[in-house]
Amino acid sequence: MLSQTLHTKFVNTTMFAGTKSARKVASALHTTKFPTALLETGIPMIEQLKERVNTDDRLVRRGRFLSTHFLIEVGSTQWLINVVEGRVSSVEQGPFVMPSWSFALRAPQEVWAQFWEADPRPGSHDLMALIKRRVLTTEGNLQVFMAHLRYFKECLAKLRVAA
Amino acid sequence: MNASFEPIVGRYMNLQLLGRPHRLYIEEAGQGVPLLCLHTAGSDGRQYRALMNHKDITARHRVIAFDMPWHGKSSPPAGWHDEEYQLTSKQYITMILEVMQALELDKPIVMGCSIGGRIVLHLALEHPDRFRALIGLQAGAHVDPYYDLNFLHRPDVHGGEVCAAIVSGLVGPKAPANERWETLWHYMQGGPGVFKGDLYFYKIDGDIRQRVAQIDTTRCPLFLLSGEYDYSCTPEESMAVAASVKDAKATIMKGLGHFPMSEDPETFISHLLPVLDEIGRISRKARA
Numbered sequence: 001m002l003s004q005t006l007h008t009k010f011v012n013t014t015m016f017a018g019t020k021s022a023r024k025v026a027s028a029l030h031t032t033k034f035p036t037a038l039l040e041t042g043i044p045m046i047e048q049l050k051e052r053v054n055t056d057d058r059l060v061r062r063g064r065f066l067s068t069h070f071l072i073e074v075g076s077t078q079w080l081i082n083v084v085e086g087r088v089s090s091v092e093q094g095p096f097v098m099p100s101w102s103f104a105l106r107a108p109q110e111v112w113a114q115f116w117e118a119d120p121r122p123g124s125h126d127l128m129a130l131i132k133r134r135v136l137t138t139e140g141n142l143q144v145f146m147a148h149l150r151y152f153k154e155c156l157a158k159l160r161v162a163a
Numbered sequence: 164m165n166a167s168f169e170p171i172v173g174r175y176m177n178l179q180l181l182g183r184p185h186r187l188y189i190e191e192a193g194q195g196v197p198l199l200c201l202h203t204a205g206s207d208g209r210q211y212r213a214l215m216n217h218k219d220i221t222a223r224h225r226v227i228a229f230d231m232p233w234h235g236k237s238s239p240p241a242g243w244h245d246e247e248y249q250l251t252s253k254q255y256i257t258m259i260l261e262v263m264q265a266l267e268l269d270k271p272i273v274m275g276c277s278i279g280g281r282i283v284l285h286l287a288l289e290h291p292d293r294f295r296a297l298i299g300l301q302a303g304a305h306v307d308p309y310y311d312l313n314f315l316h317r318p319d320v321h322g323g324e325v326c327a328a329i330v331s332g333l334v335g336p337k338a339p340a341n342e343r344w345e346t347l348w349h350y351m352q353g354g355p356g357v358f359k360g361d362l363y364f365y366k367i368d369g370d371i372r373q374r375v376a377q378i379d380t381t382r383c384p385l386f387l388l389s390g391e392y393d394y395s396c397t398p399e400e401s402m403a404v405a406a407s408v409k410d411a412k413a414t415i416m417k418g419l420g421h422f423p424m425s426e427d428p429e430t431f432i433s434h435l436l437p438v439l440d441e442i443g444r445i446s447r448k449a450r451a
Contacts (some may be wrong), residue, residue: 126331
């Protein structure tokens with residue numbers, strides 16, 4: 001399973017060699033030994049979401065009625081996250097050909113980097129603060145996002161450096 | 164374990180409000196210059212629990228907080244089940260003046276937060292001679308809607324959960340956990356559509372940008388206290404009010420958010436006490 005994952009990443013790296021996302025993946029492969037892996041851009045490894053959410057029993061319980069795919073766009077890189085009954089079952093990095101998702105959260109890389117700082121500044125400390133500042137856009141079926149807003153806030157805050 | 168009572172006393176008052184019979188829940192503690200406190204949208208008077216338990220404040224002030232109709236332990240008026248609740252500036256001002264009259268408050272200090280902070284600006288403009296001083300917490304002249312308010316009241320989104328989740332980031336990140344979650348619990352307990360109905364005033368009807376510069380602080384002193392983590396009414400928006408109102412005094416409270424008196428009472432009271440002292444000095448000077 002591990003080798004399969006690494007292989008997939010290797011293929012991605014090869015296929016998109018020289019692109020920004022390929023550099024990110026290559027960088028990520030070298031930083032996995034650290035407990036909180038941060039890419040050079042200040043963006044954490046989104047894949048960490050799976051372990052960090054799934055080991056938090058209270059968060060998983062809060063999401064027990066939630067099963068959905070949602071998309072996060074960090075600058076030009078897309079991530080598709082699948083949640084099944086509160087557990088993150090997969091985190092896939094784009095680009096995608098025909099991704100299906102219930103809602104998408106899109107923000108420039110530096111906006112996410114500030115959101116994921118250990119001690120974010122006022123205005124970068126909460127998803128709704130980003131939305132208020134018009135630097136995070138939401139689209140799709142936002143009923144899913146709003147009905148489980150506390151879950152998604154806490155889920156994405158799991159990627160904070162000190163989380 | 165010893166049980167103990169807090170000095171807060173709560174009572175129900177029956178009165179005519181906005182031309183209809185109402186049953187309002189009112190809490191108070193202390194003696195002295197009345198300090199009438201107005202809670203935020205979608206919450207209730209419990210936000211001021213710490214002030215009513217603080218001896219330095221209650222030794223000099225009769226601290227009073229009423230739950231607005233539809234909020235906390237106050238009832239909505241008869242017939243509510245066929246109405247959509249929507250707070251307007253006119254209703255809000257009338258309600259405050261009628262409660263003051265019913266309680267026979269003579270020139271109270273009125274302190275309000277968020278929607279309460281906004282209405283304080285309306286009171287300063289329209290009824291300055293009725294008040295000893297006005298204190299606006301998280302007070303701005305206007306807030307643009309930044310999410311679809313319909314999510315606050317629809318059957319496929321739990322109202323209590325979404326209201327608390329919407330405002331959770333408005334609490335400063337370093338607020339004590341017990342006070343943070345007490346503050347959010349009040350939001351979780353709001354009735355269906357009530358937070359949304361309050362925001363009609365906050366985001367649509369209560370825009371006072373064009374008139375705020377006309378506030379005359381020689382008739383009623385105006386103090387603004389705002390938390391730095393508030394992204395609903397940002398520190399910049401409070402400072403803009405202070406810049407356009409001559410002699411309005413504004414303080415940005417570091418580390419605090421949108422619910423200073425409830426999310427971190429100790430820090431907030433350290434900012435409030437000097438303001439109450441100054442109001443005392445101004446009042447003594449005016450009498451001399």
